[in-house]
Amino acid sequence: MGRRTCGTYDFTDEKGEIKVSERIRNVRTFSHYVTAYFMVLLVVSGVILVGTLWYSSNMLLQAERQSEQKNMQLAADNLEKQFQMLESIAVQIGITTKYRPNVLSRNQYKEIVMLEDFTKFTNYSPLSVNYFLAYRSEKKIYTFTGNTTYFEYYGPSVLGIPYEQADEIFGQILDKKKASFLYSEPYVLSVFPVRFYGYDKTNAYNAVLCFVLTKPQIQRYLEQVCAGLPEQYAVMVNGEVILDKTDMEIEVLTGASDCMNVISSDGKIRLYAPVRLKGWQLLLDWDSAIFYIGVGFCGVLILLIAFAMAHISLLPLNRLIEKYVPNSSKFERNFRQLDSILGNMTQMNADIRFQLRNHLLNLILRGEYSEGMLERWSMTGIVFDRSLYCVYLMKKEGQADVGNLLGEELEKLRDLDIDFYIVVMEHIDMTAVIAGYDSSVTHQQVTEMLRLAASECTLELCVGRPVDSPKRLPLSMMSAQTAGSYRGSTSASQKRIQTDFLAERLVAAAECGSQSAMEEVSRDIDRFLMDSATENLLRKQNLYEFLQNVLRKADEHGVEVDKSEVNSLVLLSDISMTLCDLQKLLLEAADKTSQNRLTGNDASKLLVEYVIANAYDPDINLQELSDRFGLSSDYISSMIKKETGFSFKEYLTMLRIAEGKRLLTEEKSLTVNDVAMRVGYRKASNFSKKFKELTGMQPSQVR
Incomplete structure (x- = not known):
């Protein structure tokens, strides 16, 4: 038998034909094995994928529900604490002598003192930003701004209540015997009866403290203290719905078997939320399982094919990159990209900070200054x-x-x-x-x-x-x-x-x-x-x-x-x-x-009483007294010295230092800076200097 050649490759020897056929057969067998291997691998991958999705969907839903219930519990407890703070304000008013009706009756000065004290409750709670106090014996109400008005004007102008319904709603507020709510869209009126203990033998409720809330205000507070609340939820206080963000009737929601609900520590607050179903839960339905298995199998197959083609296509490019691009250049390029990203983030942060700063300054120039x-x-x-x-x-x-x-x-x-x-x-x-x-x-x-x-x-x-x-x-x-x-x-x-x-x-x-x-x-x-x-x-x-x-x-x-x-x-x-x-x-x-204004001894006493009542206001000065009483600064100074024996500044300093000494002695938890702010000094150094001049010692030595 002769030898046959094809180019430079020698196909023939003594068993040339048999050798080529065996190689071809071996290659085909190997390709069949590889195909079968990938088919089995794809099937196993699909089964594992479906099983994993099935199991993870249950675990995900369970974990999400537990997280939402935990967040709802936190929100309910925090909201309960806020309502307890509002109730404590009503109790504090009831035990404070200056709020009693007989103290305020026909005494304008006592009423001014009470109104100045009444404004402090705006800082007690995020929900106590709008409130008023009403006595059952009169139609006048006292507002959080330190002013007096009548509900027949306050209700229509502030709460949007029709004028003809103002007296009726005001009567309903005064008739409340326990803490409850009244609704006047878009406001929620939280009413707390006030009992002045020891005022009379009946111990009846003499007044009501009403906090004007809005549903967006309650919602903002809940989402502020707990950012992980469900998208839909409802809030009930003592069985009354004060906020409903669901698209269901409240009776249907509270009676549903798949409804999540939590109760606050004292049982006054309840939060309800419908259970939201994820798309993964459809896998639990066996009628749809076959369809999703097929879809998952096809998706995995397409993904593998795309990955293989991409890998094969990128091989030449990867070789070129590895050959011509050194590693240092890669790192340098990555660092430049990272530096660019950080620079953009820093610029965005600066822009946001500038916009916030500019907005706050605009508010201050419009008269909305607040240290808080x-x-x-x-x-x-x-x-x-x-x-x-x-x-x-x-x-x-x-x-x-x-x-x-x-x-x-x-x-x-x-x-x-x-x-x-x-x-x-x-x-x-x-x-x-x-x-x-x-x-x-x-x-x-x-x-x-x-x-x-x-x-x-x-x-x-x-x-x-x-x-x-x-x-x-x-x-x-x-x-x-x-x-x-x-x-x-x-x-x-x-x-x-x-x-x-x-x-x-x-x-x-x-x-x-x-x-x-x-x-x-x-x-x-x-x-x-x-x-x-x-x-x-x-x-x-x-x-x-x-x-x-x-x-x-x-x-x-x-x-x-x-x-x-x-x-x-x-x-x-x-x-x-x-x-x-x-x-x-x-x-x-x-x-x-x-x-026609007051002069003589009556004016002197009135000026001294006003200085005593406002001695701890850092803005009090002779010009303010002149504007308030319509008298010149020199005349006011002479009347105060005639009444007290001291000049205005000396008398004001004595009042502040005396109060500061009392606070340093009785309230050990206050710092010197806190005491200085309370008695009317903006800087602790000025307080310490005056304190040493009058007492001969530093404030820290008093303790």
Whole structure:
């Protein structure tokens, strides 16, 4: 037999043909084995997959239900604690002497003291932000804001109750003999009867304390204390539904066998939630199991085929990467990607922090300052610990946001002992700068610094008047707006604020009897009215609204002015003439009112009593007393010294140090800083200095 060749490969030898056929047969057998192996592997994988899905679905549902029940239990216990806090407020009122009806009866001063104390309960609980106290013997109610009103006005204006139903609902509130709820959409009224023990022999309920809650408020609190609540749930307190977030009738929900429910520790709070079924639970149905097994098998097969094809396709590419890309380059590329991701996250965090900070500053400029709010959002870095503050408004034509330009200029003033906060206003097309500084820097120096910074950025600068508290920043804001006279730049709400501010300034100047101050305010009013509208009819309308504000401010200040004469001024054709006649009317009314106010010994006693009652207020000063009682600062100081033998500052310091010494002796848990804050000092160092001057020792030595 001859030898046959094919190219360079030799197929023939003595057993050449047999050798080739055996190799081919062996390759085919091996391929069959591989195919069978993968088929068996796929079948086993499918069975394991279905079994795993089946088992994991049950475990997942069980774990999820246990987690939701645990979260519901936590929410129920926390909500119960809050209602216990509300009930404790009612008990505390019942045992406090100053709240008794016989103490408040026909005693306006005691009523003022009670109202000042009544506002403290807003800090007791997140649910005690809106409440009022009503006595069964009178229709007057006392609100959480420290004011008195009547329910027939409070109900329609605050709670949205129809006027004709206000008396009926108020009667239902007074008739409550135990803690319960009343509903007036969208509000939930939580009523707690108050019994003043020892007031009379019957020990009957003399008053009711009513907390005004909203369903979103209760929902926010529950989701705040426990973020893992179910999407649908209902809350019942003493058998009454106060919140229902389900799409089922409450009777159907509470009677369902597959409903989750938990009870609080004392059994007053119940939470219900329907059980949600996951898609994995369909595998438990045998009729659907075959279909899902087939789908799972096909999915696994497709996945394996795709994986194999991808692996085969990527082999050449992987070889090229391993050959031409060194490992150091891979690591460098990975680190660059990680650094880019971290940079993006840091920038997002900074943007969110800036937006939150800007929003809080806008709230403060609108008069919503709260120390609790600043403590809650301390990460924004907003701190108000200066003695003086001032608002500056800036604007650049054709560019609303000047924060970046201004920030670069203010960065140059970092070494100075001045705090600057840049605020992008949300309702007006301007940028505000809040400057905080101490007595070491004058207002003129700060203004010149900002004027120079504004000129570098080609910005218009409007200067507000300085104030001594962050609570008064809205006044500085409004004075800056008035000084700027921006035509059409403020909204309707801002115009109303400016009108109220100008009316307040005019009445205050009339009370002081300052003709020059009234003329200055009149010029600002004239400019404001001219800029507020271009048509004479609209100006007349704005003038009429301003006169109504003046009448309202005069009533608030106790200035008795003839309303008919003021209203008749709108008929005059010249605005300047109108303002001139208005000045005369206000001066005459203020002079007549001041003559009728208290003088002599009664006034001295009233001033001393007011100082004693407000001695621990850090904002009390002679100017406040002058504004409140309509007397000059020097006259008030002389009356206090005549009554007590000490000047105003000496007497105030003695009251504060005496109270501080009592707190240091009786309440050991308070720190020196806490005691200083309680008696009216913003800084503990000032308290320690005065304490040593009067007692000869440091506060820490008293203990």
